Amino acid sequence: MQNAYSSRKKRGPGNIMVLLILVIAAVFTLFPIYMAVLNSLKTDGEMLNHILALPTSLTFANYSDAYHKIDFLRSFWNTIMITLIGVTGIILFASMAGYKMSRTPGKLSQFFFAFFVLSSLIPFHSIMITLVKISKELHVQGSTYGLGLIYIGLGVALAIFLYHGFVKSIPRDLDEAAVMDGCGELRLFSVIIFPLLLPITATVAILNALWMWNDFLLPLLMLTDSDYYTLLISTNMLFGEYNNDWSAILASLVLTMLPIIVVYLLLQKYILSGIAEGAIKG
Amino acid sequence: MNLSRKNKQSIILLAFVLPSLLFYAVFTIAPAFGGVWYSLTNWNGLNPTYQMVGFSNYIEALGNDPYFIKSIGFTLKYVIVMVVLQNVIALLLAVLVESRRRSKVLFRTIFFMPNMLSLIIGGFMWVFIFTKVLPVIAEKTGWLLLDQSWIGDPSFSFYSIVILSLWGGVGYQMVIYIAALQGVPKSLSEAAAIDGANSVQNFRHVTLPMIYPAVTIGIFLTLSTSFKVFDAVFALTGGGPGRSTQVIAINIVEEAFRFNQRYGYASAKAIILFIIVLLITMVQLWIMKRREVEA
Numbered sequence: 271m272q273n274a275y276s277s278r279k280k281r282g283p284g285n286i287m288v289l290l291i292l293v294i295a296a297v298f299t300l301f302p303i304y305m306a307v308l309n310s311l312k313t314d315g316e317m318l319n320h321i322l323a324l325p326t327s328l329t330f331a332n333y334s335d336a337y338h339k340i341d342f343l344r345s346f347w348n349t350i351m352i353t354l355i356g357v358t359g360i361i362l363f364a365s366m367a368g369y370k371m372s373r374t375p376g377k378l379s380q381f382f383f384a385f386f387v388l389s390s391l392i393p394f395h396s397i398m399i400t401l402v403k404i405s406k407e408l409h410v411q412g413s414t415y416g417l418g419l420i421y422i423g424l425g426v427a428l429a430i431f432l433y434h435g436f437v438k439s440i441p442r443d444l445d446e447a448a449v450m451d452g453c454g455e456l457r458l459f460s461v462i463i464f465p466l467l468l469p470i471t472a473t474v475a476i477l478n479a480l481w482m483w484n485d486f487l488l489p490l491l492m493l494t495d496s497d498y499y500t501l502l503i504s505t506n507m508l509f510g511e512y513n514n515d516w517s518a519i520l521a522s523l524v525l526t527m528l529p530i531i532v533v534y535l536l537l538q539k540y541i542l543s544g545i546a547e548g549a550i551k552g
Numbered sequence: 553m554n555l556s557r558k559n560k561q562s563i564i565l566l567a568f569v570l571p572s573l574l575f576y577a578v579f580t581i582a583p584a585f586g587g588v589w590y591s592l593t594n595w596n597g598l599n600p601t602y603q604m605v606g607f608s609n610y611i612e613a614l615g616n617d618p619y620f621i622k623s624i625g626f627t628l629k630y631v632i633v634m635v636v637l638q639n640v641i642a643l644l645l646a647v648l649v650e651s652r653r654r655s656k657v658l659f660r661t662i663f664f665m666p667n668m669l670s671l672i673i674g675g676f677m678w679v680f681i682f683t684k685v686l687p688v689i690a691e692k693t694g695w696l697l698l699d700q701s702w703i704g705d706p707s708f709s710f711y712s713i714v715i716l717s718l719w720g721g722v723g724y725q726m727v728i729y730i731a732a733l734q735g736v737p738k739s740l741s742e743a744a745a746i747d748g749a750n751s752v753q754n755f756r757h758v759t760l761p762m763i764y765p766a767v768t769i770g771i772f773l774t775l776s777t778s779f780k781v782f783d784a785v786f787a788l789t790g791g792g793p794g795r796s797t798q799v800i801a802i803n804i805v806e807e808a809f810r811f812n813q814r815y816g817y818a819s820a821k822a823i824i825l826f827i828i829v830l831l832i833t834m835v836q837l838w839i840m841k842r843r844e845v846e847a
Binding site: 288291292298299301302303305309322362364366369371374378379386389394395399400401403404405408420423426483484487491502506509519520523526530538546 | 558564565566569573581583584645648652659660662664667668671672673680684685688689723727730731751773779780783808809819823829
């Protein structure tokens with residue numbers, strides 16, 4: 271019935287209009303990426319004269335040039351380390367706090383919850399100046415591990431909020447049965463509860479990894495030593511330094527995009543549902 | 553007995569919350585209060601000593617800093633355009649994508665792709681498009697409209713910032729709307745169709761009221777993210793030419809870290825941004841709540 275309904279609808283002229291709009295929007299969306307890839311494979315002269323044409327022969331020299339100029343491996347590694355420390359810390363700490371606050375009745379628990387929710391009102395730009403100063407004093411400024419720790423402090427509150435909501439869907443009987451069996455608090459959480467949190471843990475991981483991987487302003491303010499540059503900071507430096515060397519810039523943009531686009535195409539189902547869930551609950 | 557059980561419970565709660573609390577207090581709450589404190593001083597970041605100056609930073613920012621006022625105006629214009637365009641386009645795409653059967657996943661994947669990338673990366677790609685590719689297309693096709701100084705001319709760079717932001721942001725909003733549309737029972741719109749409603753009426757009177765909560769979220773999200781816009785402007789124009797495309801966030805960063813390092817003064821601007829975002833958020837939620845109740 272439903273198939274008949276939709277296939278009848280599909281044949282009208284409206285359907286062609288819909289398709290046309292979608293195709294135009296898709297072309298607009300992919301055009302900059304396509305142009306970047308296309309021209310990153312050309313020589314300088316070819317780019318200058320035939321910017322829209324397909325490359326006559328593939329040149330990978332731009333890539334080896336970009337690879338060195340942004341110190342790709344090191345920048346990539348730094349970005350991974352920061353993201354890994356930040357995401358792991360947030361999952362660990364927020365799941366504990368969210369679970370326990372959700373399970374404990376009373377004023378203290380409510381106070382903590384309100385205190386964490388407060389963070390959603392504070393824009394990063396309103397705290398960044400003092401954050402730089404505090405980070406300097408605590409010696410967490412300017413290194414990958416330090417940046418990871420700062421991300422925990424900035425992101426843990428939203429994750430607690432997500433965990434707090436999710437824990438309500440797990441029956442309390444489980445906790446009580448485990449306690450009856452003589453299971454300690456920490457064991458109860460780590461062995462029984464934490465695995466059950468997996469769906470929301472996936473959401474938290476996706477949201478935070480995307481944020482940390484793509485965040486620009488915090489590393490820009492914190493990292494002064496090029497040994498610790500992230501992919502974005504290295505690319506930004508390249509852009510600033512070799513302003514008109516588009517071959518190297520485009521190649522470095524493609525190098526920076528490539529890992530994340532591969533991950534996206536592999537995991538897009540999970541990423542999209544995680545995004546939708548995070549946005550609606552957060 | 554009862555009391556000691558309660559005490560034990562509180563201690564366990566504290567133990568579970570403590571790690572989060574520590575990081576949150578040090579890296580979010582302390583800087584927030586620190587920001588308020590320093591906004592009342594003449595601290596300049598280099599000098600170890602500073603004096604309390606009361607509200608004079610705020611008075612200077614709002615009364616005697618034309619660039620800051622201009623950046624607020626520019627941001628406001630950007631916010632209004634973004635809230636309208638981003639949500640309208642995202643909702644349109646969501647409805648159209650949802651109406652497809654086989655190509656649904658393909659289009660959704662494409663439209664969300666820019667959201668996976670930093671706007672710094674997207675911004676640099678668009679600089680290439682605006683400065684190198686569009687002039688060639690304009691020349692080849694004769695569409696002179698495309699051949700503008702998209703980055704260098706302030707009257708056009710506003711549009712290029714909007715284009716980049718929409719390119720990078722619509723997909724996120726679309727995913728939220730698609731999730732909402734999937735929650736609308738098919739039977740409702742089918743019943744309306746049988747009653748003779750055309751697809752526009754159907755959308756206006758059946759679907760739209762059903763996804764109203766998602767629209768609230770969508771508008772609320774765009775509003776707060778657009779007010780804090782930084783990356784898109786930084787990558788595209790850097791706030792220039794001159795200071796013509798400076799948004800609030802760029803103005804604050806320049807005040808604090810680039811030119812004079814007037815940390816105290818920049819903190820006052822940061823608190824002003826906080827208050828603006830807070831006020832707008834509250835008004836927004838209030839209006840939306842009221843309309844939801846009415847509908």
